[in-house]
Amino acid sequence: MGTQWAVLVAAFLASAVEFVEAFTIVLVVGITINWRSAFAGTAAAALALAALVGVFGTALVRTVPLEALRFAVGVLLVLFGLKWLKKAILRYAGLKAMHDEEAIYEEQIAEMRARGEHHQQRIDPFGVVTSFKSVLLEGLEVAFIVITFGSAARSIGSAIWGALAAGVLVALVGALARAPLQRVPENALKFIVGIMLTSFGTFWGGEGIGIAWWHEELFLPILVVFYLVVTGLLILWLRQYAPAKHAEVAASESAAGEALS
Amino acid sequence: MIAIQRALKATYNFFAGDMILLIATVVAFVLGLLLVHALAAPNPLVAVVFVGCIVGGLALTLGRELRGRVRQR
Numbered sequence: 001m002g003t004q005w006a007v008l009v010a011a012f013l014a015s016a017v018e019f020v021e022a023f024t025i026v027l028v029v030g031i032t033i034n035w036r037s038a039f040a041g042t043a044a045a046a047l048a049l050a051a052l053v054g055v056f057g058t059a060l061v062r063t064v065p066l067e068a069l070r071f072a073v074g075v076l077l078v079l080f081g082l083k084w085l086k087k088a089i090l091r092y093a094g095l096k097a098m099h100d101e102e103a104i105y106e107e108q109i110a111e112m113r114a115r116g117e118h119h120q121q122r123i124d125p126f127g128v129v130t131s132f133k134s135v136l137l138e139g140l141e142v143a144f145i146v147i148t149f150g151s152a153a154r155s156i157g158s159a160i161w162g163a164l165a166a167g168v169l170v171a172l173v174g175a176l177a178r179a180p181l182q183r184v185p186e187n188a189l190k191f192i193v194g195i196m197l198t199s200f201g202t203f204w205g206g207e208g209i210g211i212a213w214w215h216e217e218l219f220l221p222i223l224v225v226f227y228l229v230v231t232g233l234l235i236l237w238l239r240q241y242a243p244a245k246h247a248e249v250a251a252s253e254s255a256a257g258e259a260l261s
Numbered sequence: 262m263i264a265i266q267r268a269l270k271a272t273y274n275f276f277a278g279d280m281i282l283l284i285a286t287v288v289a290f291v292l293g294l295l296l297v298h299a300l301a302a303p304n305p306l307v308a309v310v311f312v313g314c315i316v317g318g319l320a321l322t323l324g325r326e327l328r329g330r331v332r333q334r
Contacts, residue, residue, distance in 0.1 A: 009314075027303060042332075056323075058329045071290070074290070075286060075287075075290055076276065078289070078315060079276055079277050079282060079283065079286050080276075082279075082282045082283065082285075082286070082315070082318065083277065083278055086279065086282070086318060086319065086322060086323065086326075089319075089323060090323070090326060095326065095327065095330055096334065101299050140275070141275075192279055198315070202311070202312060202315060205289075205290060205293075205295070206308065206311055209293040209297055209307075209311070210293075210294075210297035210298065210307075211293065211297065211304060211307050211308050211311065212304055213308070223312075226312070230316055230319075231319075234319070234320060234323055238323060238327060241327055241330070241331060
């Protein structure tokens with residue numbers, strides 16, 4: 001039961017991050033071209049992703065032995081988790097710019113207007129392809145997390161519900177706001193999902209290679225806390241070298257130099 | 262040929278996108294398998310080596326990023 005909730009929450013959070021990014025592009029297409037094209041592309045991509053999860057998720061659960069599945073899923077989740085964690089850590093440490101949906105939105109609008117895109121009522125192939133591509137590309141990572149998480153925990157349903165809930169929530173909030181969702185704490189979500197993916201990947205991957213974890217599933221929260229502590233220490237270490245700190249030091253040094261001269 | 266190369270690069274970027282993370286993860290799993298099945302190492306030792314490789318990979322890649330950024334300045 002606990003694992004099912006963990007799968008649902010992980011799929012929800014990972015999906016929310018990716019859906020916010022996809023929503024920004026769909027919004028641009030809707031505003032600059034028309035909503036019909038934006039919705040057509042989004043619906044086509046959502047169907048493709050649902051088919052992917054349905055076919056591969058079900059096939060994996062039914063045909064692959066659990067041990068082998070957990071080994072493969074462990075490798076993939078650790079890779080995905082570390083990738084997300086690396087970006088989130090660099091952003092928290094100030095070594096990488098925060099993701100700015102507002103800036104991306106403005107940039108995309110300017111690009112599409114420069115290409116002479118304008119409002120029309122009929123379905124526009126360029127608009128459909130643009131929203132299809134953005135939803136499919138952002139959704140592919142979500143589909144992968146849903147399949148790997150759901151199949152390793154034998155709980156594809158929970159993962160699908162988590163992803164669906166995130167999609168509906170982002171679409172609802174976005175539709176009401178009619179603006180890019182820049183207030184979503186994207187880096188915090190990425191960080192949490194990175195911790196969850198790495199912890200589950202370590203746990204299932206470890207079981208796959210033959211490690212018998214102390215107290216079995218109760219060891220998962222210990223792994224989560226361990227990775228939180230390690231990443232916290234890594235952020236503290238990297239913050240010492242963040243550009244803002246260097247700029248402050250340089251400014252204070254030059255001020256001191258001026259005062260002396 | 263270019264299409265295959267592009268497909269391989271896209272697959273690599275999708276799954277890992279970082280050579281250090283990829284190598285560290287592969288080393289963690291291969292070493293873990295060897296310790297469990299070939300050397301019958303005690304469980305706590307395998308767990309420590311396995312998790313250590315994963316954390317080591319993350320620390321190494323962050324260190325590389327840091328060196329790159331410091332060099333840029």
